[in-house]
Amino acid sequence: MKTFDLDWKPLVLVPVLALVALPLTGSFSTWLTLTVAGLAMGMIIFIIASGLTLVFGLMDVLNFGHGVFIALGAFVASTVLGAMGDWTGSQSILHNLVAVFPAMLVAMLVAGAIGLAFERFIVRPVYGQHLKQILITMGGMIIGEELIKVIWGPGQLPLPLPDGLRGSLLVGDAAISKYRLLAVAVGIFVFGLLAWTLGRTKIGLLIRAGVQDREMVESLGYRIGQLFVGVFVVGSALAGLGGVMWGLFQQNLIPQMGAQVNVLIFIVIIIGGLGSTTGALIGALLVGLMTNYTGFLLPVATQFASIALMVAVLLWRPQGVYPVAGSR
Amino acid sequence: MGENLLTLEGVHTHIGAYHILHGVDLAVPRGQLTMLLGRNGAGKTTTLRTIMGLWHASQGRVRFGDQDITALRTPQIAELGIAYVPENMGIFSDLTVKENMLLAARGAKNAQQMDEARLKWIFGLFPAVEKFWNHPAGKLSGGQKQMLAVSRAIVEPRELLIVDEPSKGLAPAIINNMIDAFDQLKKSGVTILLVEQNIHFAQRLGDTVAVMDNGRVVHSGSMAAFSADEQLQQSLLGLAL
Amino acid sequence: MLETRGLTVRFGGHVAVNDVSCSFAPGTLTAIVGPNGAGKTTYFNLISGQLKATAGTVSLDGQPLAGLSASARTRAGLGRAFQLTNLFPHLTVLENVRLAVQATKEGAHRRGLNLWSIWSDHRTLTERADRILADVALKAKEHATVASLPHGDQRKLEVALLMALEPKVFMFDEPTAGMNAAEAPVILDLIRALKKDRSKTILLVEHKMDVVRELADRIIVLHNGQLVADGEPAKVIASPVVQEAYLGVAKEKA
Amino acid sequence: MLNRLLSNDLPRSRVLAVLLIGLFFALAFAPFIFPGVKALSVAAKVLVFIVLVASFDLLLGYTGIVSFAHTMFFGIGAYGIAISATRLGPGWGAVLLGLGVALVVSLLLSLAIGLFSLRVRAIFFAMITLAVASAFQTLASQLSDFTGGEDGLTFKLPELISPSFEFAQEPFLGVSLDGRLLCYYLLFVAAVVLVLALLRIVNSPFGRVLQAIRENEFRAEAIGYRVVVYRTTASVLSALFATLAGAMLAIWLRYNGPDTSLSFEIMIDVLLIVVIGGMGTIYGAAIGAALFVVAQSYLQDLLRLGNEAVSGVPALAALLSPDRWLLWLGLLFVLSVYYFPTGIVGRLRARAVT
């Protein structure tokens, strides 16, 4: 009665892409640097996109305002880290991490709390109506961005990486930056948590069912309203976390930073198949690698690389690599 | 312990600006099968939805056992032990049959935890459910969806089962199975409230009957007496059973 | 003459319609019966082009229909109404029917691509649509939007759309499902009227055996996707397959 | 006569009719009623946006296709004029050639996108167009030899419609009769003709089939319409009209750059206008465009007044600061979705019925 047919084909895309690039890059150490950097970049992209897989993929809310939570997370982190100058300034990685974790936590809390309000006032009236979602969340995004400008000022804000996380580890001739290793760790953690919650518990099923027929889910005895709020809050908090990671990666922040990554994360989610965590991870890794390889081989084409990738994937699987919902 | 499991007293329901129910009084005796009959548009579906809290009564009381459920929210009402099969079946078409069933089985965290014996029983009644276990429910045929909707409602034991027109689109053989299913459920002590257009179905199963017209219950009594009185049927339903 | 030869469709491992060969002559009403999931709707879908067959062919008056899209098949003379109502919800009743009239009246589908004439100038089309609405007793509601109609009226409109197409082959899929005893006769009268026109081929899927008995000239039985019986109504109903697989224990009529 | 001009699609609400007539006359006599350079620019922008939004409504409101690539075609129109005027100098030939080439490019591109759209789900299509539009914008700024890059192109047009051309010495009713005025009326006539043409298209048998496809694509195919052909035709038409709107913009501004005609902001504005005005009504596009463009142009001035009025209350003054005009625009987005779910035209018509 139980069948387990794992769809393995998308899983090999990542190694295949890496292998194809190997002969093209010429030297092994260059390839290694690019590949590791690309994978780590993919992980960061995955973290900022993971909240959107929940909100857009599962809840079917076209949240164009997702970026504002990313920006918010980053700005909150800059305030928290700014207040902990001693810890970030220390050379010890341990001290630095001790500073970064509360920053992440506070950023997630704040982003989650704002997410709660966002769900209530912006998203709730438009569940199920895509076009209105686009407009109203755009409005929310603009408002959020302006409020960030009111609080933190319109200009660019530095978010220096704690000293211990700077620099690289050398593997032969290849350099692997320390911060990216941290990103990989955080990414794997987020992925594991999401995959477990959605795959091993009924939450994922409930959300998908709730999107289709809210009344029926309630008639079965589930409090779908609270669940939706919860998922939205988690999605926003993940965006906040992503904002911290992204901000520390960029090392400077601007209020528009969220809007700037919108297209990128939409691409990742679409490649992944709207709502699949594994799909989003694969999408993010592919985009990360692809950008780095084209950046090395043909810099002018970098901007178009991820779009070309998306089109190619959609030609192969019109619903993304792991379609979650069949007929929506 | 009253002898009626579910009672409605003077229930009025509005949908937007429309006043649909005008004081429904209905009693569903414990352990029996109550048929709710009436012409198209009489308000049967509206009554069921009001019981489930999907619409709220603007006036009157709904009581389940000793508890007043008029103002409760749908999930709370369902948690009290009521299963509901809506008129439109409420199938989650993107989910597989298994996932549909799993959601209905509130006690089970995953497919392995579902009650095997009960599943066997359901598979016996509705073979299509077993056959298409891992298929997306949206791809089922019209009748198969109807079977799935009923299976979902009975996957776990509930005190009260509310079903809206389960027989439409079903082949005669399956209608028989469904009659058997309700019969067995009744024997196991489940109380059932059923809306139905299929006359044979109604006659074979009903213990008590309530007839609605224009948002009110205009007749209630035993099914036996109702079946015998052709004149009453003619005047209430516009046809003889 | 509508003909299917070895028509088969497979969904993964499941064969929903299995090697069905059958022909339907003009002037007959053939009822298609079978248990739920037997493949009746799927058979319709294969004929009308909503689904691609895994194997087998469909032909109309000797013309093979293979490779034609659903719209092309409609233009070739196949018309169908759907099991679950399937209309244009926010257009008016009249607009719904007129769209169908415009779609098929010989060559009129090309009028659809006419960008520059004004819709309301095509009077003859509107008049035809009006006549059809009168036939199904919906004239009074022609300016109502479909979404506001009661269920029974939507079913009638579903049939009206099929009528407007003026096809050679009419396919009805449980036209009276979910309709109560008071409303069903309007639809059944229409089908009876169609039967009088001896040039039309009519296919009817229906679970209500009394309706089938009254209307059908011939019954075919599908079971697990296969054609298991074909012939005169009385004989087919009496046959053991139908008694067991379809009617269950043989005591249908109380 | 008027009835035929409007393709038998009358406003069906007295208030709406009055609004439309008011708008028509306001635009027709804008140079005389609203003096000043800024007012005239706003009026011209309204004209351009009416055409742009109406063309998008053909796609979104009538056919039900959500596309974010509409400004791409708008940009192609504007770049067509800009590039050919830059390369070939100011002359009517250059304008026509630029317009022609732009139309052809739009045709091909929209055909390609339209055909691709059939493979994927609606929401995927929307996201793909988003990506394509952003790629196109990048491309436009990268091909700087051709497009002037980020800085855009400033160019000259035929003397007749340039500000320096004066066809009468004496000002008429206080308005100097110069090329700028002629240019405005060129735009006005173009806008009226294009809107009437769109009105005709949506009220043709073709337009009704589009609506049918929007409502229920599956059934439209089933009753015999080739959905592919209709969809693609609609995308191409809407792209061509957007191209014309882009050309109008470039002719008015005598400048074009990526931010001016390609930016995502414009796309969102257009979406909002369609929704505020009322989807699936060309009239809604007109009313919505006028309202939105005027509001957007004068929001900062309005805020300045408000800011001065409350300057005693610092917190309020900070929020009413003209620098935070976007905040209010964002609020406008949110509120219009709350209060105009069916758009202005939908509301007015519903009122007229009850």
Place this chain on the structure above:
Amino acid sequence: QSNEIRIAHIYSKTGPLEAYGKQTQTGFLMGLNYATGGSMAVNGKKLVVIEKDDQGKPDLGKSLLAAAYADDKAALAVGPTSSGVALAMLPVAEEYKKILLVEPAVADSITGDKWNKYIFRTGRNSSQDAISNAVALDKPGVSIATLAQDYAFGRDGVKAFKEAVKKAKIVHEEYLPQNTTDFTAGAQRLIDKLKDLPGRKVIWIVWAGAGNPFKIADLDLKRYGIEIATGGNILPAMASYKQFPGMEGATYYYFGIPKNPVNEALVAAHYKEFKTPPDFFTAGGFSAAMAVVTALKKTGGDTNTNKLISTMEGMSFDTPKGTMTFRKEDHQALQSMYHFKIKADPAFTWGVPELVHEIKASEMDIPIKNKR
């Protein structure tokens, strides 16, 4: 005429360059105040500043400038922040025959091929930026690779830089998309080009706006002895310079560098009002105000455009950066630039540029690119 001189200041009050625009505006008002001795009047005529927000949109800037000249009767206009907006505005000045004093938009073509006689510029142009950097880095035996954004600003900058480098060798030009976030690939290409070369190896970065190209240092460039060099920037952006003590380059302005009374006044006034030092664009706005007032004083408050033009051509005026002079040929203000070396000072959140050498206008050969 009336007793007012109306000056339009059009800049990015909002939009992506909001922060820059705000600095210019602060500087401009401080400058007017300083230049008029607090009276805000020249020859008894009141200076009235009309502020307009171009939102960073060229089309808007264009119509605002027209409205400023025509509707608001501005005698001259100052601004805008972005080069794109400025380029769109140039023909408007010509059309209305009024002066546009460009500050701080940097594109060469403003005083180059798109120039007309109504255009003046107090801000530095890209060539001045690039050439001063070249002067700072140009030593024999140095191998330089450039890293720039792949659009007109970046390419022009590199071109001017290359033309000005005489002794050092340019070995590679790397252009990356404007919105690049991951610099690994570009850095790897640069490393590959430089690592095996002898002598001093420098990556010269010219980058504006979002993205942080200094992250390339994370790839441990030191192991190949590669250094980074770049021009100056606004203070928040110089936070990332703090990681590169010893980094060299040339900057337009840093409040601690110029030693003159005007700068002292600016820094004092700014600290008084905001408790922070003035930045890049504050100095620019201040200089523009000085230019305007100096010119008006010379004409005796006369705002006749032709008279102003003839006054301003070749005019010298004081600024926080010392004396500037409008070159007759293209109306570009010639000015000093500063060769600096970064010091990490814990007292500042940014890397502090210390003056190595003031590059006088005469040391830089800024080409004249316009046609009169």
